Amino acid sequence: MAGMSFFTVAGESTILSRSSLRPGADVLNMQQPQAYGITEIGDAAAGKVCFLTTVDIQATLPKQDPDAVRNEARELVMNWSTPKGGFIVFTYSDPTGIGASDAICEVMFQEFYRLRNYWAEGAKAIPLNAA
Numbered sequence: 450m451a452g453m454s455f456f457t458v459a460g461e462s463t464i465l466s467r468s469s470l471r472p473g474a475d476v477l478n479m480q481q482p483q484a485y486g487i488t489e490i491g492d493a494a495a496g497k498v499c500f501l502t503t504v505d506i507q508a509t510l511p512k513q514d515p516d517a518v519r520n521e522a523r524e525l526v527m528n529w530s531t532p533k534g535g536f537i538v539f540t541y542s543d544p545t546g547i548g549a550s551d552a553i554c555e556v557m558f559q560e561f562y563r564l565r566n567y568w569a570e571g572a573k574a575i576p577l578n579a580a
Contacts, residue, residue: 476501480541482525483508491528500529501537504557510541511548515556522560532568 476499479485483505494500504510504521530536538561540554541547 475499476537478502479529480506481508482521482529487521487524487528495529496531496533496535499535499537500525501539502529503538503540506541506547506549510544510553510557513548513550513553515553518553518557519560522557523564526561526564526567530568 477494479490479500479502482490482502484507502525504518504525509517509521526536538558540557541549544551544554
């Protein structure tokens with residue numbers, strides 16, 4: 450797309466703060482949400498950029514814990530998405546390379562899919578503790 454800026458952010462990111470988020474950053478590729486601070490980055494950038502994200506490829510997916518994956522997916526939807534969107538889900542290109550099974554990636558996608566109407570249903574209508 451002409452004129453669209455796309456940034457990949459790896460590791461701890463103190464560059465993304467309220468004061469440093471530059472106009473023109475349209476999409477941020479966020480593969481390690483735990484390293485950035487999900488709430489902090491959401492407070493600074495939700496509604497200003499689109500997040501292209503996955504559950505954390507280092508801190509969460511490799512642990513193969515379905516509850517942790519679901520919890521992080523919910524936290525991402527609640528903090529990084531908005532009623533108008535701004536949130537794209539993907540999976541790491543080499544899940545086995547980070548120790549993530551196809552089964553745990555499926556858990557992640559199922560949870561994101563379950564939350565697809567989070568904002569449309571008033572944010573509180575979808576129970577966040579349902580498996």
